[in-house]
Amino acid sequence: MNRIAAASNNAHTIILEAMGRLVAEGVFPAEPLPDFIIEIPADRSHGDFASNAAMVCAKPLRMAPRKIAEAIVGAVSLEGSPFSKIEIAGPGFLNFFLSSAWYSEVLEDVMQERDRYGCTDMGKGKRVLVEFVSANPTGPMHVGNARGGAIGDCLAAVFTAAGFDTQREFYINDAGNQIEKFGKSLSLRYLHLCSEKGQAIYHSGVSTEELCKLIYGADGNTADFPMPEDVYLGQDIIAHAKLYFDQYGDALADASEEDRRKALVDFALPKNIQGLQDDLMQYRIQYDRWFPESTLHADGSVAQIIEQLKASGYTYEKDDALWFRAEALGADKDFVIVRSNGIPTYVVPDIAYHYNKLVTRGYDQAIDILGADHHGYVPRLKAALTALGVDASRLTVVLMQMVAVMRDGKPVKQSKRSGKALTLVTLLEDIPVDAARFFFNLREANSHFEFDLDLAVEKSSSNPVYYVQYAHARICSLIRNLNDDGITAPDAKDAALALLETAPERELIRQIALLPAEINAAAKQLDPSRMTKYAVELAALFHKFYDACKVRDAESVALRDARLLLCTATRQVLGNVLHLLKVSAPEKM
Numbered sequence: 400m401n402r403i404a405a406a407s408n409n410a411h412t413i414i415l416e417a418m419g420r421l422v423a424e425g426v427f428p429a430e431p432l433p434d435f436i437i438e439i440p441a442d443r444s445h446g447d448f449a450s451n452a453a454m455v456c457a458k459p460l461r462m463a464p465r466k467i468a469e470a471i472v473g474a475v476s477l478e479g480s481p482f483s484k485i486e487i488a489g490p491g492f493l494n495f496f497l498s499s500a501w502y503s504e505v506l507e508d509v510m511q512e513r514d515r516y517g518c519t520d521m522g523k524g525k526r527v528l529v530e531f532v533s534a535n536p537t538g539p540m541h542v543g544n545a546r547g548g549a550i551g552d553c554l555a556a557v558f559t560a561a562g563f564d565t566q567r568e569f570y571i572n573d574a575g576n577q578i579e580k581f582g583k584s585l586s587l588r589y590l591h592l593c594s595e596k597g598q599a600i601y602h603s604g605v606s607t608e609e610l611c612k613l614i615y616g617a618d619g620n621t622a623d624f625p626m627p628e629d630v631y632l633g634q635d636i637i638a639h640a641k642l643y644f645d646q647y648g649d650a651l652a653d654a655s656e657e658d659r660r661k662a663l664v665d666f667a668l669p670k671n672i673q674g675l676q677d678d679l680m681q682y683r684i685q686y687d688r689w690f691p692e693s694t695l696h697a698d699g700s701v702a703q704i705i706e707q708l709k710a711s712g713y714t715y716e717k718d719d720a721l722w723f724r725a726e727a728l729g730a731d732k733d734f735v736i737v738r739s740n741g742i743p744t745y746v747v748p749d750i751a752y753h754y755n756k757l758v759t760r761g762y763d764q765a766i767d768i769l770g771a772d773h774h775g776y777v778p779r780l781k782a783a784l785t786a787l788g789v790d791a792s793r794l795t796v797v798l799m800q801m802v803a804v805m806r807d808g809k810p811v812k813q814s815k816r817s818g819k820a821l822t823l824v825t826l827l828e829d830i831p832v833d834a835a836r837f838f839f840n841l842r843e844a845n846s847h848f849e850f851d852l853d854l855a856v857e858k859s860s861s862n863p864v865y866y867v868q869y870a871h872a873r874i875c876s877l878i879r880n881l882n883d884d885g886i887t888a889p890d891a892k893d894a895a896l897a898l899l900e901t902a903p904e905r906e907l908i909r910q911i912a913l914l915p916a917e918i919n920a921a922a923k924q925l926d927p928s929r930m931t932k933y934a935v936e937l938a939a940l941f942h943k944f945y946d947a948c949k950v951r952d953a954e955s956v957a958l959r960d961a962r963l964l965l966c967t968a969t970r971q972v973l974g975n976v977l978h979l980l981k982v983s984a985p986e987k988m
Contacts, residue, residue: 400508401519401915402501406481407437407448410495413482414452417474426470430459446486446494447909453491464491502905503896505912509968510891517914517975521922522563528756529555531768532679533570536671537581538633540678540823543770546802546848548823549839551768552684553927554797556979558766561922566687566762569675570752573668574693575745582660584630585667588614588640589659591624593652601644611637639667678824683832683981695751701743704751704787708736711786728782731775746776750783757789766925767796768844774798797925799844806852815852830855833982837864840931840980863935867973868985870938874970875986877950881963886951888964895957899965903944907965910940911972918979927980934976941969 414435421427435452453468460467468491475485483498509516531551534540540548551567558565572578591597591614600613611634614624619632626632643651643666651659676689695701705721708714713724719739726733736747756765769777773796781791804811804821814825826835834855841863842848860866881887888894899908914933921929950966953959974984 402912403916409480410437410448413475417471420474427460447497448495450493499897502908505908506968507891517918518560519915520562521919522561524564525763527558527563527565527764528762529766530568535572535577537577542802545823546839547768548684549836550844553840557921557927560918569686569689571691573691582664584636585663586660588637592644593649607638692748695748700751701748713786725779725782728785730778730782757793765794771798771800797844800847803849805849834864837982840927843928867934867938870941871973871984872988874966888967889960894961894964896961898958898961903947907940907944910937
């Protein structure tokens, strides 16, 4: 039950009905009325909801706003509404105040819905596919992937909570230039091991790490084992080559370059993909599907998309290449889809993949989490979908800005614990998964973010995830101690919830009531950072309530039990939000 939205709609209806009565009575002229807003004022002394109806109606009604407001207040009926009174402020603002019954009903909702509290039916079962991370399987995931993983996973959870049928997907780039480069890199490193110098090092019995140092050197390009510019120089390439050599020796030394590369890619790529899956599981991300790009080539989808684009009338020949008229469909410039050598460019499988999402599999909406460097790519992709007869608005792309990882106020390049380059895995060696997932969702995706490693492990109120988890643990401790003394929260219907009248109590309940609206807003705005901000505010309001209002030693047993139930409801809501974020909700700290 979204009681915030219901109350807002109710206030709108109350005003319209009052104005209808005033027109019928001849107080107001029968004129078309402009739209007016119902909003939550920043200063709650001005009410729980406020409206500018009197101001925007001044011109059509040819009447002073204050006089209009007075007439509306005189004509309203609050019977059966969630409001106890309406007041006029300033030149004619209408301020609505919620009744005690409304606050009680919010807590009743929480205790009835429990784990489902906050969930809505906004999506009405529409099918949404969220694709995120999709890191190249040619090496380890970097810190940007860590941010994209946290944002994408939480956004998918938000869409599920908002009533959408949501799926998570990882697109495996297992075809194209990066795989060619991967195969070339593996082949060169393998041949290094097969060489006389390489075998001498190998048979000296050094560890894989030492072997990497001897062959890899400071920059991956030693004099004895040179590498060209267009290859991967990571230590993982040497490790894969060594592992193949461990098992099969120099069996591929005399094979053709094509066969050697294929054998090494077939050996190493599944291990890399499994590594991605394992690392993401450690990060608490589980996908519904891992979609290989290679399937789009194998089943003819890429070739079919090229033919469909030709048939659309938006292609032309130039310099022996096939171009797409993207500029005619709103993109910044035309682009090549088939090179002069007959090989499709990288964007064609991407077009085929999104066509597969929206047409073949029929998702209502596809959401991609991509790096900010894709800003020019998105309108080109949408232009291609439009040419294919697909409503491009069904594709939404969240562009994510860079992450700067900081320690002691300085940028960090490597893990403190392992001394290795900072990747998703090495990041999780230095900080808890809870902190990583919470911190990466602290800011909107389109904002640059400085990840403070020192703050992430700090056990103080300055650390937002610690602050929220401590609020949950604090409530658990309070409830546990009371339960040990035989004191338990009553059923919501039996509690004297009308006694919860102080400002700290009502501020806390209003924040609890906001959760369904915040989930809807997070889904509409594609902004899961609303969840962390909501959780921090809820924790702050609980701490404020707890410091101001006695629970065990309340003035009466009835008030004690009502406050205990408020604490129980707050614990439930904090737990629900942390569950959305896949952050643990500790009972002790």
